[in-house]
Amino acid sequence: MHNKQLSCCKLFSGIAVSIVLVTSLFALGILNSPNASGVMTDNKTGMMTDNKTGMMMDPKTGMMMDPKTGMMTMMDNKTGMMTMMDNKTGMMTTMNTQTGMIENKTDMMMKMDSNTGMPMIDNKKTGEMMNPSTGEMMSK
Numbered sequence: 389m390h391n392k393q394l395s396c397c398k399l400f401s402g403i404a405v406s407i408v409l410v411t412s413l414f415a416l417g418i419l420n421s422p423n424a425s426g427v428m429t430d431n432k433t434g435m436m437t438d439n440k441t442g443m444m445m446d447p448k449t450g451m452m453m454d455p456k457t458g459m460m461t462m463m464d465n466k467t468g469m470m471t472m473m474d475n476k477t478g479m480m481t482t483m484n485t486q487t488g489m490i491e492n493k494t495d496m497m498m499k500m501d502s503n504t505g506m507p508m509i510d511n512k513k514t515g516e517m518m519n520p521s522t523g524e525m526m527s528k
Contacts, residue, residue: 426438426439426440427439434446434447434448441454441456442454442455442456443455449462449464450462450463450464450465453498457476458474458475458476459472459473459474459475460472460473460474460475460498461473467484467486468484468485468486468487469482469483469484469485470482470483470484470485471483471509473496473498473509475497475498478494478495478496478497478512479492479493479494479496480492480493480494480496480509481493493511495511495512495513496509496510496511496512496518497509497510497511497512498510511525515527
């Protein structure tokens, strides 16, 4: 009788461990699924897009853009430059976190370069392009 109870207990223990293992593997599969995470990643450019909000994020450049509102934020950790831009108004604010200097520019526009997938900041009037890491304007 004791051996029968012991073998029955081993059987139920094995079933319980198997159920826990299968459940945890199933949960990990769901969490790693691209549909469940809500973020799509472009393998070519590394650009991530939130499926719900449409917000675009580029981890290489530290840029986030909301296409619905036209707002863009970019942070360069190497130089300490933080850039905020409103594509609708053309207003751009650049702040150097190391020196505390704040600079405003007008008539600016941010767009994504289709060839490189990198953000490009242009002056609408002069056509000059801004270097995001230094904040200086360069001719095209």
